[in-house]
Amino acid sequence: SQQGEEDPQALSIQEGENATMNCSYKTSINNLQWYRQNSGRGLVHLILIRSNEREKHSGRLRVTLDTSKKSSSLLITASRAADTASYFCATDAYDYKLSFGAGTTVTVRA
Amino acid sequence: DSGVTQTPKHLITATGQRVTLRCSPRSGDLSVYWYQQSLDQGLQFLIHYYNGEERAKGNILERFSAQQFPDLHSELNLSSLELGDSALYFCASSDRKGSGANVLTFGAGSRLTVL
Numbered sequence: 001s002q003q004g005e006e007d008p009q010a011l012s013i014q015e016g017e018n019a020t021m022n023c024s025y026k027t028s029i030n031n032l033q034w035y036r037q038n039s040g041r042g043l044v045h046l047i048l049i050r051s052n053e054r055e056k057h058s059g060r061l062r063v064t065l066d067t068s069k070k071s072s073s074l075l076i077t078a079s080r081a082a083d084t085a086s087y088f089c090a091t092d093a094y095d096y097k098l099s100f101g102a103g104t105t106v107t108v109r110a
Numbered sequence: 111d112s113g114v115t116q117t118p119k120h121l122i123t124a125t126g127q128r129v130t131l132r133c134s135p136r137s138g139d140l141s142v143y144w145y146q147q148s149l150d151q152g153l154q155f156l157i158h159y160y161n162g163e164e165r166a167k168g169n170i171l172e173r174f175s176a177q178q179f180p181d182l183h184s185e186l187n188l189s190s191l192e193l194g195d196s197a198l199y200f201c202a203s204s205d206r207k208g209s210g211a212n213v214l215t216f217g218a219g220s221r222l223t224v225l
Contacts, residue, residue, distance in 0.1 A: 030211070030212075031211055031212075033213065035214075035216075040198070040219075040221075041218060041219070042112060042114075042200060042216035042217055042218045042219055043153075043200070043202075043214070043216045044112075044216070045213050045214065045215070048211055048213060050211070088153065090214075092211065092212050095166060096158050096160075096165045096166035097143065097155050097158050097166045097168065098143075098155070098212060098214055099155060100145075100152065100153040100155075101152070102152040102153075103152065103153075
């Protein structure tokens with residue numbers, strides 16, 4: 001079974017707009033990570049936030065974590081066509097694996 | 111190129127057959143993970159090896175088996191294949207040490223089609 005669940009399942013935005021997606025999970029975690037997958041390709045690590053952190057930035061990415069609500073959000077600012085991809089949250093729950101959600105498919109329209 | 115090499119990239123076979131998927135982890139990484147990605151199941155964790163030893167097992171079918179060899183490459187064996195086994199199979203590696211963060215580097219995947 002999957003630990004994380006992303007919301008929404010799909011998102012379509014105009015180039016230049018911001019994209020926000022959310023992830024909810026069920027158990028205590030060591031950290032939460034976000035990965036990107038371009039169509040049919042391998043996943044690429046984007047950003048990691050530890051359980052004792054509340055917010056983290058990396059370039060145009062902003063991640064928040066609320067451990068009391070067991071939820072995280074990923075914000076991509078000033079989106080570009082190249083941001084079109086599926087985005088997955090993954091939780092590291094001290095159990096020797098990462099558990100992935102079902103992903104959010106983001107389409108950026110030119 | 112992520113540094114994680116998976117072969118073959120594509121594989122088409124028939125029901126009842128057996129296939130072997132191969133993975134070479136990124137240089138220096140001791141951990142290898144296998145995941146299955148199908149349209150209706152998302153990314154499912156199969157199994158994790160660390161330095162040749164099995165560390166965690168997910169929803170891996172009994173028809174599937176894996177191992178990690180002394181040179182750290184890993185193989186995933188899928189037998190008695192069924193139509194539902196058609197999926198993308200990903201290998202990922204990690205250099206996690208102790209209680210440090212576990213960041214995965216994924217290969218490009220092996221796309222298996224069972225006809």
